[in-house]
Amino acid sequence: MILWVAAALAQDEPVVVGSKTFTESRLLGEVMAQLIEGRTEIPVERKLGLGGTTIVYGALESGEVDLYPEYTGTGWAVHLGIEEPVRDPLRAFGVVQQRFRDERELLWLAPFGFNNTYAMALRDEVAAEHGITKVSELAGHPELRAGVSHEFLEREDGWPGLAEAYGLQVDELRGMDHGLAYEALRSGEIDLIDAYSTDGKLARFPVRVLADDLRYFPPYDCAPLVRADLLERHPELGPLLGELAFSLSDAEMAELNAAVEVDGRAFEEVAASFLSEQGLLDAAAVAEGPDTNRDADLGTFVAARTDLLLRLLGEHLALTGTAVLLAILTAVPLGVAVSRRRALRPLLTVAGVLQTIPGLALLALLIPLLGLGWANAIAALFLYALLPILQNTATGLDEVDASLLEAGRGMGLTEGQLLRHVLLPLAMPTILAGVRTSTVISVGVATLAAFIGAGGLGEPIVTGLALNDTRLVLLGAVPAAALAVLVDLGLAALGRAATPRGLRT
Amino acid sequence: MIRFDRVRKAWPAPDGGQVVALDGVDLHVEVGQIVALIGPSGCGKTTTLKCINRLVEPDSGRVEVGGVDISTMEATALRRRIGWVIQKGGLFPHMTVAQNIGLLPKLVGGTDPARVDELLELVRLSPRHFRDRYPSELSGGQAQRVGVARALVQDPEILLMDEPFGALDPVTRRQLHVEFKGLLERVAKTVVLVTHDMAEAFAMADRVVFLEAGRVVQDGTPEELRAAPATAEVASFLEAL
Numbered sequence: 001m002i003l004w005v006a007a008a009l010a011q012d013e014p015v016v017v018g019s020k021t022f023t024e025s026r027l028l029g030e031v032m033a034q035l036i037e038g039r040t041e042i043p044v045e046r047k048l049g050l051g052g053t054t055i056v057y058g059a060l061e062s063g064e065v066d067l068y069p070e071y072t073g074t075g076w077a078v079h080l081g082i083e084e085p086v087r088d089p090l091r092a093f094g095v096v097q098q099r100f101r102d103e104r105e106l107l108w109l110a111p112f113g114f115n116n117t118y119a120m121a122l123r124d125e126v127a128a129e130h131g132i133t134k135v136s137e138l139a140g141h142p143e144l145r146a147g148v149s150h151e152f153l154e155r156e157d158g159w160p161g162l163a164e165a166y167g168l169q170v171d172e173l174r175g176m177d178h179g180l181a182y183e184a185l186r187s188g189e190i191d192l193i194d195a196y197s198t199d200g201k202l203a204r205f206p207v208r209v210l211a212d213d214l215r216y217f218p219p220y221d222c223a224p225l226v227r228a229d230l231l232e233r234h235p236e237l238g239p240l241l242g243e244l245a246f247s248l249s250d251a252e253m254a255e256l257n258a259a260v261e262v263d264g265r266a267f268e269e270v271a272a273s274f275l276s277e278q279g280l281l282d283a284a285a286v287a288e289g290p291d292t293n294r295d296a297d298l299g300t301f302v303a304a305r306t307d308l309l310l311r312l313l314g315e316h317l318a319l320t321g322t323a324v325l326l327a328i329l330t331a332v333p334l335g336v337a338v339s340r341r342r343a344l345r346p347l348l349t350v351a352g353v354l355q356t357i358p359g360l361a362l363l364a365l366l367i368p369l370l371g372l373g374w375a376n377a378i379a380a381l382f383l384y385a386l387l388p389i390l391q392n393t394a395t396g397l398d399e400v401d402a403s404l405l406e407a408g409r410g411m412g413l414t415e416g417q418l419l420r421h422v423l424l425p426l427a428m429p430t431i432l433a434g435v436r437t438s439t440v441i442s443v444g445v446a447t448l449a450a451f452i453g454a455g456g457l458g459e460p461i462v463t464g465l466a467l468n469d470t471r472l473v474l475l476g477a478v479p480a481a482a483l484a485v486l487v488d489l490g491l492a493a494l495g496r497a498a499t500p501r502g503l504r505t
Numbered sequence: 506m507i508r509f510d511r512v513r514k515a516w517p518a519p520d521g522g523q524v525v526a527l528d529g530v531d532l533h534v535e536v537g538q539i540v541a542l543i544g545p546s547g548c549g550k551t552t553t554l555k556c557i558n559r560l561v562e563p564d565s566g567r568v569e570v571g572g573v574d575i576s577t578m579e580a581t582a583l584r585r586r587i588g589w590v591i592q593k594g595g596l597f598p599h600m601t602v603a604q605n606i607g608l609l610p611k612l613v614g615g616t617d618p619a620r621v622d623e624l625l626e627l628v629r630l631s632p633r634h635f636r637d638r639y640p641s642e643l644s645g646g647q648a649q650r651v652g653v654a655r656a657l658v659q660d661p662e663i664l665l666m667d668e669p670f671g672a673l674d675p676v677t678r679r680q681l682h683v684e685f686k687g688l689l690e691r692v693a694k695t696v697v698l699v700t701h702d703m704a705e706a707f708a709m710a711d712r713v714v715f716l717e718a719g720r721v722v723q724d725g726t727p728e729e730l731r732a733a734p735a736t737a738e739v740a741s742f743l744e745a746l
Contacts, residue, residue, distance in 0.1 A: 407595030412584035417612055425599045500599035502639030
C-alpha cells in the first residue's frame with residue numbers, strides 16, 4: 001500500500017528541466033522539455049535560466065533540478081577540478097561520464113553533437129582568396145589583421161598558446177570587445193577574430209570558422225547531464241533523450257542561437273521547429289511564444305508587457321517585504337540583546353560577515369538547504385537585511401542618554417517598561433534608518449532572485465542579458481531602480497512621521 | 506525612617522584595584538526631616554543617595570527604610586515609594602510634560618487626569634500652558650519643576666534629590682530654593698538632598714550631613730556647622746557662603 005502510494009506520488013512528480021542563463025543552454029533546456037512533454041505523459045517543470053554553473057549544478061546535486069545541458073570541458077575543469085588540460089574529446093567525455101556516474105550518481109547522456117569551444121573565424125572574402133579552412137593554414141599569413149577579445153589575448157591557453165602551437169605570427173593584433181570585433185570584421189577593418197564555435201553571430205556574419213586541426217582548444221561537447229534516480233523513476237527517458245544524440249553540428253547550433261539572439265524568435269518556437277525538423281515531434285505541438293520582435297518601438301514593447309511587469313513588481317515587493325519583515329522581527333530583539341549584553345557583541349560581526357558574501361554565492365550556498373525559489377531567495381535577502389537593522393538597533397539604544405535610564409530606573413520602571421516606554425521610542429529614528437537601509441539593499445539584491453527561479457524584476461534582466469536585449473534588461477532594471485528610490489523616500493517620510501515631536505529638531 | 510548602618514561600597518578602579526566610595530557610613534533620617542548631603546566631589550554623597558533606592562547596592566552594611574532592610578524588598582516596589590529627582594529634571598524628551606508626569610500612574614494603573622494638573626499647580630506651572638509642551642520647549646527652571654512634579658505623582662513617603670538645581674543659573678536657583686523649601690514643608694515629605702552648594706543646603710535643609718572620602722565628618726543643623734566646623738574642608742565650604 002505504502003509502496004503503491006509512493007509510486008503514485010513519484011508518477012505525479014514533475015521532471016524538472018534546468019538550464020544556465022545563456023541562450024544556448026536555455027534553448028537546449030526547452031528542447032528537452034518539449035521532447036519529454038510531447039512524447040511522454042510525465043509532467044515537466046522548467047527552471048530555465050538559473051544563474052551560473054554553480055547554481056544550476058548545485059540544484060542538480062540537491063535534486064531541485066533533474067537534468068540540464070552541461071559541457072564536458074566544464075565538467076572536467078570546474079566540477080571535477082582536473083587541472084591538466086584535456087585535448088581529446090572522447091577522453092574528456094569518457095572520464096567525465098565515468099567519474100560522475102561512480103562518484104556523484106549523475107549521468108552524462110549521449111552528446112548533442114556540437115562542441116562549444118573557442119574557435120578562430122576568418123572573414124569570408126579573405127578565406128576564399130587564400131583558400132584557408134583550418135587554423136594551421138593561417139601560418140605564413142602575417143598580413144592578416146587580428147582582433148581578439150581581451151581575455152583571449154591575455155590567457156595563456158588563448159592566443160599566446162595558440163600562436164605557439166600553430167607557429168602563427170601576425171603583424172597586427174588588437175584586443176577588442178567581442179561585439180565590436182564582429183562589426184569591425186564586417187566592415188573589413190580586421191580579418192581574424194576569436195569566437196565561441198556555436199555563437200549565433202557566426203551564422204549571420206560573413207565569416208568562416210576555421211577547423212582546429214591540431215586540437216588546440218579543449219573540448220566543450222554538450223550533453224544532457226541527468227540525475228541517475230530520474231532514470232530509475234522513468235527509464236523511458238534515457239532512450240528518448242538519446243534521440244537527440246548528435247543531432248546538432250556546431251553550425252546548426254549557431255543557427256538556432258542566431259534565430260533567438262539575432263532574429264528575435266522565441267525559445268519555444270525555435271525549439272519546437274527544431275524538434276519537428278528532426279522528426280522528433282509533430283509541428284502541431286508548437287507553442288506560440290511571446291513576441292520578441294526586436295523592431296517594435298519601446299512604447300509598444302512595454303505596453304505589451306504591462307501584465308508581466310505588474311506580476312514581477314508584485315513578486316519583487318513580496319520577496320523584499322517578507323524578507324525585511326522577518327529581518328525586523330529577528331534583528332530588533334537581537335539588537336536589544338546585543339546592546340544589553342556585551343558578550344553578545346560578536347553577533348554584529350557575524351551579521352557583518354554575512355553581508356560580505358556575494359549575492360549569487362549566498363543563493364548557491366542555500367540551495368542544498370532550501371532548494372530553488374522563494375524560500376531560498378527570502379532567506380538570502382533576510383540574511384542581508386539583518387546587519388543594518390541589528391546595528392542600528394544596538395547603536396540607537398546605546399546612544400540613549402544614561403541619565404534618562406537612571407531617571408527611569410530611579411522612578412521605579414521595570415527593565416521591560418524602560419525598554420518599551422523610554423529606550424525603544426528614543427532609539428526609533430535610528431532603528432527606522434536601519435530598516436530603510438535594509439529595505440533599499442533588499443530591493444536591489446532581490447533582482448538576483450531570478451537566478452534561482454524566484455521571479456521578481458530580475459527575471460527580464462537575466463533574460464535580457466542572456467539575449468543581449470537591452471530593452472528587456474531595462475524593463476527590469478528601470479522599475480527596480482525606481483522602486484528603490486521610492487522605497488527610500490517613502491521610508492524616510494515614515495521615519496520623520498514616526499519621530500516623536502519632542503525629538504524633532 | 507531611613508537608617509544607614511556601617512554601609513561600605515567600593516568600585517573597581519582602572520588600575521585593577523578598588524576605589525572606596527563609602528567607608529562605613531552611618532546615617533539616620535527622621536520622618537519629615539529635610540537632610541542635605543554635602544561635600545567635595547567624590548566624597549560619596551551621590552552614592553549614599555543611590556543606596557536609598559537601590560540604584561547602588563552596598564558591599565556591606567545595611568540600609569533600612571521604614572524599619573525594613575531594603576535588600577529584602579523588590580527594587581521597583583521600593584522605588585515607587587520614593588520620589589527621584591535628578592539634575593535638569595531627567596525628563597523623557599519624547600513625552601509631553603503631562604505624559605512625563607503621568608507615566609508611572611499609567612503603568613501601575615491608577616490614572617487620575619486631575620492629578621497632573623494638581624501637581625503642575627503645586628510647582629507653579631500653569632497646566633493650560635505647560636501640559637502639552639515637550640521638554641525641549643521648557644527652560645531649565647521649568648524642566649526642574651516638572652521633574653519634581655513627576656517625582657511627587659505617586660505621593661511617595663520619601664523624596665530623593667540629586668543636585669536638582671545644579672544646572673540652573675544662580676538667580677533661578679535662589680528663587681527655587683525659597684519656593685521649594687515652602688513646597689517641601691507643605692507636602693511634608695522626608696527629603697534627602699545632594700548638593701555641593703552650602704547656601705543651598707542651608708536654605709533647604711533642617712540638617713546638614715558633611716561627607717569626606719566616604720565618611721560622615723559632621724552631622725548637624727546649619728547653626729551647629731556654622732558654630733563649629735569639624736574639619737578644614739567644612740570650614741572652607743562655609744567660607745563660600
